[in-house]
Amino acid sequence: MSTALIVFAKAPVAGQAKTRLIPALGAEGAAWLARRLLDHALREAGGLSADHWELCVSPDTRHPAFAQAVSDTGGRLRLTLQGDGDLGERMHRALTRALATHRKxxxxxxxxxxxxxxxxxxxxxALARHEAVFVPALDGGYALVGLTRPLPALFHGMPWSTPRVMAETRARARQAGVEWVELEPVADIDEPPDxxxxPAAWR
Structure with a gap:
């Protein structure tokens, strides 16, 4: 079954990227880390033989890091814009667009x-056996979502950026009769304690 892989990213601009880390790293340091995280995510994503590979960005596509990412992949990586709306609306829109032409x-x-x-x-x-897959985050959210069909109930009106996201997602999935699986939880890098x-080499 064909697979689309979408990487959501914000432009690594000093003072705008990873702002909750600025007290620990400074604006430039937080932006440097955002760029390092972007490069790492794209490198790992490149290891999946996806039929469609997309970098979906905000607030616009003009940052040099995005053009560099497309160039580094020989044009294999498609650059798209997240657009308007809260995080859930933007994710639902990107997933729905991908699922219009791919099975996963x-x-x-x-x-x-x-x-x-x-x-x-x-x-x-996991999506060969389930309708949805998640990698929960240790902070109560999730770091990965995968679907075989659009599920708007999992994205609209969600309390994003709170510790209740994954719990609320589970409750909504049960209510909608969705069969899902969860992989091993991981840590998000959002706050100084994170x-x-x-990785040790980054510190």
Whole structure:
């Protein structure tokens, strides 16, 4: 079955990227880490033999890091814009677009360096047996979502950026009769205490 892989990313601009890490790293340091996380996520994503590979960005496509990513993949990586709406609306729109032409769609952000190509392969395989797959985050959210069909109930009106996201997602999935599976939880790098979860070579 054909698979689409979407990487959601925000432009690594000083003062706008990873702002909750600025007290620990400074604006430039937080932007540097955002770029490092982006590069890592794309490198791991490149290890999955997806039929469609997309970097879906905000607030626009003009940052040099995005053009560099497309160039580094020889044009294999498609650059798209997240567009308007909250996180759920943007994710639902990207997944629905991908599922219009592919049987499976995986979406990750760039905040969880523990998401590897092996994780992506496991998630893709899980979608052969389940309608949805998640990699929960230790902070109560999730770092990966994969679907075989659009499920708007999992995205609209969700309390994003709170510890209730994964719990609410489970409740909605049960209510909608969705068959899903969860892989091993990982850490997101959002707050200064999360920096201990970075790969040792990055610290």
């Amino acid at each position: 769609a995986l979406l990750i952000g760039t905040d969880a360096p523990a998401i590897t190509s092996a994780t992506l392969q496991d998630a893709e395989q 920096l201990v979860h970075l």
